[in-house]
Amino acid sequence: MELRQLRYFIKSAELLNFTVAAHNLYISQSTLSQQIKQLEDELGMPLFDRIGKRVRLTEAGSQFLPFARLTLSDAESGRAVIDDLKGLKTGELRIGVTYGLSTLLTPVLVQFSAQYPEVKIIVEFGTSEDLLDKLKSTRVDFLLSFLELQDNDMFISQRLYESPLTLVVHPSNPVADKKSIAIKDLKDIPLVLPAKGFHTRHFLNQALAENNVQPNIKMELNDINTLLQLVETGNFCTIMTVAAAKGRQTLKTIPIKGLNVISQASITWPKDSYRKKAALVFTEMIKKQMK
Amino acid sequence: MELRQLRYFIKSAELLNFTVAAHNLYISQSTLSQQIKQLEDELGMPLFDRIGKRVRLTEAGSQFLPFARLTLSDAESGRAVIDDLKGLKTGELRIGVTYGLSTLLTPVLVQFSAQYPEVKIIVEFGTSEDLLDKLKSTRVDFLLSFLELQDNDMFISQRLYESPLTLVVHPSNPVADKKSIAIKDLKDIPLVLPAKGFHTRHFLNQALAENNVQPNIKMELNDINTLLQLVETGNFCTIMTVAAAKGRQTLKTIPIKGLNVISQASITWPKDSYRKKAALVFTEMIKKQMK
DNA sequence: TTACATCCATTGATAAAACCGATTTAGAAA
């Protein structure tokens, strides 16, 4: 049993497709096949069922998987400890972010990178489920998201701030003069909204349904940046958290009366695992810049 | 970084002598040297200081060590989970025992081995400190000892039973007829006692000192079995826990009045780590046979 | 001080094994 084999096993278990997994691991399919077989031989039990051309985890495989993950994660923590001793002169920092928080992230990215140029930063955008998956398998060090999960066995959250949903408009837009807008009036405003899968959209849908409002949705897209660019043309408005719209000086936010959906931005850590110094420093920067 | 290298590193860190460590690992010294170097290169920091012909852990090495241990331990747990799925038809069971409890252990060893002949059992005798060390580095699955440690971060104990210290004699010995004996009278009886390092001896010394009794110690030895054989000659008596003397039908135990030292036998587990089925079954057998 | 023993690093050679491309095998799909 070697860490290499555990890495191979985990990827294969995640993708349930040796060919794709091998490609992902930058090895050949035959190598992967052999290494898995070797691991199975050593353990004395198959980890995968080969049903025809499909593979799926055996009972043994499912039971083994969390331990394989744990093993690899501990090894990574060991590496992180060493990196930390180098005083942030090296190492990697992997951050998982929901799209809506990119505006919060960017200035800190710039600041951190300037202060610790030797630390390589990998930012992973994704939906909440994607990100939780990545956190679980320690492919990111922490999450920046609107997830509100009660602390459980695997994760622990720190609240950052609350951000209400708001209407975002360009000054040239007719609506731009209003001090606030009633939720009912949303039906008359041409909207471009974040696509399904965005937490914002999820909350919004719920609130609109409760108020029996049929919004006038012109477009849905899954990239906040593009979405805001569309709003900047003055032709559309959008609805998102105040935090997400922040930093776009050209745009205006208008409170929506009666829409009391508030997103809770938070940092989520894996429980019981080493927090590398780079991650701690980074999150502190985030907390600081919010003030 | 591979598990093999972590294994090498841990052993080297424990022994602080590459030559001996290599011998222990059944590899050549040059191999060990190279593998350590390779690990250090990958981590980007030396794990050992080479001062002349000595080696010692660097700061990085000390910090890395617990993670290396954790990593290996998790990998072992993974293996154990698989073994458990085989229904005790395979695998290893490593038991740490203090000498005084061997008599408790033996019948269970016989029973377990008969019931699960496929499970290989390794019994490690040792002093309490030895055993705790082994438990810490997961070289045994659990301990059977008289250690009374309050539950802490690393270990958790289950009480088994209390066993008072008692005088053990052969029927041919003049003392054998007495129903009980006063602690003061111990000074007249030729004793062979467990050597220093045995918890029994530790407690006994304390009790004798408290009562101002100078015992007549003829011999000290660090093997309970030999000790009892000496007692069986009828020439000597000994003092140990009732439990330790149990099973020697030829010998008689005589309560010592005024000696209220009671040893607490217990099972000690590492906290937060997987308990293999074989270990659970075995400890249940122990609990059962005590009734 | 010299000679010796001990310990780790290095070297060069060898055996092991990780890896790959090509091919085979076997379900699934057409």
Next chain:
DNA sequence: TTTCTAAATCGGTTTTATCAATGGATGTAA
């Protein structure tokens, strides 16, 4: 049926883990 696709297997190549022998450095005993 044929075709397609995914995993296993085969033969060969490269990599690397390993060893014995050696060198260098450092304590130790004469």
